[in-house]
Amino acid sequence: EERLVESGGDLVQPGGSLRLSCAASEFTFSSFEMNWVRQAPGKGLEWVSYISNDAKTKYYADSVKGRFTISRDNGKNSLSLQMNSLRAEDTGVYYCAREFARRFSYGRRAWFDTWGQGTLVTVSS
């Protein structure tokens, strides 16, 4: 069964940095686009960042652009999120999510079909 396991969450002071990791197993990691999605306490889901399977294309939510960097190591089946200049509003559970895409007769569609268990990031003094 495909599996994603996040790590690296911690308590960090405002302005600090943190690096999250996501270890993938039981599927061909290099074939899939990957994302980070976060959830503030008691709130809804917020997409954070995307990386293509070959790492050539990356996208970020406006709320983290310039502060967060997504990367991947296909040789190690690993996804990372480097978070700098952290703010209180970055607090939440961070999930890595695999993006699955399929071509239908009417076009390509994509969805998040596999999620990790999440890792908690708390930004507070």
Next chain:
Amino acid sequence: DIQMTQSPSSLSAFVGDRVTITCRASQSINNYLNWYQQKPGKAPKLLIYAASSLQSGVPSRFSGSGSGTDFTLTITSLQPEDSATYHCQQSYTTPTFGQGTRLEI
């Protein structure tokens, strides 16, 4: 960004009931719409993709419909384990989610 609005924000129902959750997009998204179920302390789980396609392993009492701006998730013959929060998500552009609908059985 495309805004996704779910209604209701929460609802209560009984075992065996049929419930419908609505998701509205701020602009047309064709059928670029997915639904997820999330239980407390757990990761979201994919239920429906491309508005109406049932993910493998998901019970057939879950169904989705809609196109353009208005979408629905319907759960028939509610079971106790369906108690969860349900999220819609558009994949037409940069992904955005609805605020979630909490379902209490």
